[in-house]
Amino acid sequence: MVATPMLVKKFPLPLRRFIGDPSNSRLQEAHSEIVRVARATPLGELAASIAHEINQPLGAIVNNGNACLRLLRTKSWSEVREAIAAIVEDANRASGIIARTRAMFNRSAPAKMQLQLQDVVTDALRLAQGDLAENRIIVLTHLGNDLPSVSGDRIQFQEVLLNLMRNAIEAMSQVPDERRVLRLGCQESELNGKPAVLLTVQDRGGGFSPEEAGRVFDAFYTTKPTGMGMGLRSCLSIAEAHGGRLTASLNSDGPGATFRFLLPAVGQHRKRSNHEPN
Ligand SMILES: Nc1ncnc2c1ncn2[C@@H]1O[C@H](COP(=O)(O)OP(=O)(O)O)[C@@H](O)[C@H]1O
Ligand SMILES: [Mg+2]
Incomplete structure (x- = not known):
């Protein structure tokens, strides 16, 4: 038979x-x-x-x-x-x-509230603490202290940052310890001619080829043996649901990649104080 x-x-x-x-x-x-x-x-x-x-x-x-x-x-x-x-x-x-x-x-509709992207970075760093230490990652942050707020879902933004950080850690898994540097930055920027806040996640890993660059946001695109290829697609849909943007590029000053998460600014500038709860 x-x-x-x-x-x-x-x-x-x-x-x-x-x-x-x-x-x-x-x-x-x-x-x-x-x-x-x-x-x-x-x-x-x-x-x-x-x-x-x-x-x-x-x-x-x-x-x-x-x-x-x-x-x-x-x-x-x-x-x-x-x-x-x-x-x-x-x-x-x-x-x-x-x-x-x-x-x-x-994922429920974004629960939008006004927040500071730097606070999301602090959240994500706390959540990824173990992962970062285990992989001997040196984290350098450059978080402006007088940035406009953005409007959005804090948990979803954390998800974006955790995904980008995990990818950066994975990208640096084969590089010597002294090169395992993850840079996180927040700064004022512009989106479609209007004020925006830019969050950058930069690693010193192997980067990607120009052909791969066009595909990293595709659903199920992965170069990892056990990868799912949904992380960046998911981050992109969060960025778009908030009227923002997510892009990837190779570093111009050395190896590695930089991901840029750009969100429209809302509300007033606000000075952060060290005593504020996260
Ligand atoms: N920081 C990075 N450096 C180099 N390549 C990256 C980086 N982040 C993502 N990529 C590439 O994009 C692909 C898709 O990423 P992602 O959607 O998070 O899925 P996964 O991590 O499951 O592979 C990765 O497999 C990798 O090839
Ligand atoms: Mg991933």
Whole structure:
């Protein structure tokens, strides 16, 4: 008996014939239109990459499942065990992708309040303290003390900063200790001709190639063996939901990358005092 792959089995036969029928030009037209519209919207792009990404582990599950069925007939138990372990791993990968995507979409509407970006840096440094120490990262901060406020969700901003810091730490995992320097800066800036606050996260890691630079914000783009490739996509959507911007560039004065998170300024300048609660 030749096992039929699960995915194909799920489609009732008439539907399969319908999808595969090249003479059905109206269907094809409609399909191309859907694809075009889906590609034109960022959400559509995201949906397309999720579909692509989940198809990979599912395809591997089907292949390994079939291999198990074959191996069961020949009783190669160790190989069966290996294939089943691979099935479990791929299934976990697929469910991880779904969980992260869900988390991204379930994020409630930003709970906006006026805040100082420097305070978010302080929050994030406290939260990442262990991670930074464990990786022997030297942190240099340059936080202006008379910056305008921004309006936004503090937790979401922390998420952005923690993601950028984690990426910086990972980028510096292979460099000698003396080069493991993470610079965090806040300064006044401009966005579309209006006052803004700029947060920079700079590392001295390996950076990325010019081709990679265009892809780092794509959903599921990762160069790490166990990476998910959702971190920067998630940060970008937070920046956009706040009318801001997130960009990446290579450092001009040496190795490494700089990420810039730019948010429109609101309200009055405010002097920070050391006694203020975070
Ligand atoms: N600080 C950085 N230096 C160099 N490359 C980076 C940096 N941050 C992100 N990247 C690149 O962008 C990719 C996507 O990052 P991200 O969305 O956070 O996903 P992940 O960290 O899971 O790979 C990384 O895999 C890496 O190739
Ligand atoms: Mg990341």
